[in-house]
Amino acid sequence: MIDSKQITAMILAGGQGSRMGGRDKGLVELGGRPMIRHVITALAPQAGTLIVNANRNLADYQALGYPVIRDELDGFQGPLAGILAALDVIHTPYLLCAPCDAPGLPLDLGRRLGAALQDQQGELAVVHDGENLQPAFALIPVALRHDLQEYLLRGERKLRSWCKAHRLALADYSDQPQAFANINNAAELRRFEDKGDQPIP
Incomplete structure (x- = not known):
């Protein structure tokens, strides 16, 4: 079993927020708190260390009390750029990733992913x-750092394609698919609050 102390969790908050009218999604308020706060509440207990990947409003993210890392690649190159930046600096063998716009994050995400990785030998x-x-x-695993770097150096940027190029272990969340709903725009934010799908307090 992979122990939580072997994991660094990273919240991906480095995007441009283009579908949110350019607003920094992690800092958009939900239930009176920045959206990223809800993700931190769920994710921090699942890892030995937590970091944030952001490329703007760095002082606001640093004020949350966790280390903030920027992409090494310029120009908002997507989540893989943030993942590579993390793999370059963390001191644990595993990186647990989640986006800043998924406030319903499961409390057992790290455990289920770790079990899948080991059981399915992915x-x-x-x-x-x-x-x-x-x-x-x-x-x-940090062992994939060089592979990811080579992928990005070839000009590739798609997270899904990079994942599918490897032997994937799948953590089955068919019992709670709504936990991975992300908030991309103002309309989805309103719907989330109106339905009472409030994140963890």
Whole structure:
């Protein structure tokens, strides 16, 4: 069993928020708190260390009390750039990733991904919600750092394609697919609050 102390959790908050009108999604308020706070509450207990990947509003993210790392690649190159930046600096053998716009994050994400990785002897583990692959929710061994660097140097940027190029272990979340709903725009934010799908307090 992979112990939580072997895991560094990283919240991906480095995007441009283009579908949110350019707003920094991690800092958009949900239930009176920045959205990323809800993700931190769920994710921090699942790992020995937590870091945040952000490329703007760095002071606001640093004020949350966790280390903030920027992409090494310029120009908002997508989540893989943030993952590579993390793999370059962490001191644990595993990186647990989750996006900042998924406030319903499961409390057993790290445990289920770790069990899938070991039981299925995968190269990395990702969530499957019963219908779709959810590659932004992943447990990635640091041993894949060089492979990811080579992928990005070739000009590739797609997270799903990189994941599928490896032997994937799948953590089955068909019992709670709604946990991976992400908030991409103002309308989805309103729907989330109106339905009472409030995240963990």
